[in-house]
Amino acid sequence: MSDTAVAGADAAEKTEDIPVLLLHGVERHYRQGDATLDILNGAELAVWPGQSVALVAPSGAGKSTLLHIAGLLEHPDQGDVYIDGRATAILPDHERTRIRRNEIGFVYQSHHLLPEFTALENVLLPQMIRGLTRDEAKKRAIELLTYLGLADRLTHRPAELSGGEQQRVAIARAVANAPRILLADEPTGNLDLHTADHVFAALTQLVRASGLAVIIATHNLDLAARMDRRVTLKDGVVVETV
Numbered sequence: 001m002s003d004t005a006v007a008g009a010d011a012a013e014k015t016e017d018i019p020v021l022l023l024h025g026v027e028r029h030y031r032q033g034d035a036t037l038d039i040l041n042g043a044e045l046a047v048w049p050g051q052s053v054a055l056v057a058p059s060g061a062g063k064s065t066l067l068h069i070a071g072l073l074e075h076p077d078q079g080d081v082y083i084d085g086r087a088t089a090i091l092p093d094h095e096r097t098r099i100r101r102n103e104i105g106f107v108y109q110s111h112h113l114l115p116e117f118t119a120l121e122n123v124l125l126p127q128m129i130r131g132l133t134r135d136e137a138k139k140r141a142i143e144l145l146t147y148l149g150l151a152d153r154l155t156h157r158p159a160e161l162s163g164g165e166q167q168r169v170a171i172a173r174a175v176a177n178a179p180r181i182l183l184a185d186e187p188t189g190n191l192d193l194h195t196a197d198h199v200f201a202a203l204t205q206l207v208r209a210s211g212l213a214v215i216i217a218t219h220n221l222d223l224a225a226r227m228d229r230r231v232t233l234k235d236g237v238v239v240e241t242v
Contacts, residue, residue: 018085019046020180020213021070023238025079028065039065041236042079047213049180052204054224055217056241057233063217066233067183070215071104072096084180101130105174105212107184107203111166113158119145119169120154127176137176144172147209148202164195171203175210182207182214188223196220 028040039062047053057063068074070081072088080089083099091099113122120141127137145154148168158166167187174182187203188196200223207214216227224230230241 019048019082020084021045021047021215022082022085023066023070023079024082026066026069026076026081027078027236028062028069028074029077038236040069040076040233043233043236043238045070045215045231045238047181047215049213050208050211051213051229052207052227053215054227054230055215055232056219056221056224056230057217061233062236063233064185066238067185067215067217070181071106071183072100101126102177103180105177105179105182107167107170107174107182107187109186109189111158111170113166113169113173115158118155118157119150119161119165119172122158122169123172123176126173130177140176141172144176145169147206148172162195163191164199167191167199168202171199171206175206175212178210180213182212184214184216186217186219188218188220196223200226 023043023045026040026043030037030039043066045053055063055066065074069076072081075089080087082088083103088096088099114125117125120138123141123144124134124137127140128134142154145151148171150165150168150172153161153165158169161169171187184203188199191199204226206212218224231238232241233239
């Protein structure tokens with residue numbers, strides 16, 4: 001296991017031997033004309049349940065690429081992503097899709113809510129796609145939105161919500177199917193500092209209560225300092241920071 005993974009294990013004071021998410025020897029390269037861009041060069045990262053990791057690195061360093069690979073949205077050129085100890089690189093697309101749907105939640109800088117649906121309906125939909133009945137999905141959606149302070153905004157559409165409220169709905173949607181892993185790419189990047197702090201606090205509270213393993217890519221050093229671990233990317237390698 002790499003130094004970064006070992007540091008993560010120590011920080012977690014974990015009760016489980018196997019991390020819920022492990023990136024092992026991950027490489028990702030892109031062709032740009034005649035040149036090759038080396039984005040990830042043997043990246044290693046292990047995250048345990050209930051652990052929050054801030055990924056802080058300059059734009060273009062590969063943060064989004066790392067999250068896309070961790071979330072099984074992209075295949076690595078080399079290496080593998082292990083979910084609960086299970087290698088995923090050789091899995092067929094339908095199985096990777098199943099893992100993405102059931103085990104991984106995503107939050108982006110833009111909320112990507114469906115504009116024609118209410119806050120409640122936006123959180124209902126992924127659960128019903130998974131197979132829950134409308135009544136089951138509605139109960140959980142109401143519980144999540146209420147927990148995130150949106151009990152009085154259930155019937156509002158995204159255009160009727162503030163930026164912070166939109167992001168909290170997006171967080172509720174991301175965890176609606178009770179994933180084990182949450183990946184967030186600059187989730188407060190479009191918000192003012194006060195609103196960002198409020199959204200981050202809500203997200204952190206939810207992570208602590210649910211035991212999620214979470215990686216959040218962010219430029220906000222104050223928010224990153226409140227997480228369990230901080231890592232960066234240097235020359236395509238994940239490096240633990242203080």
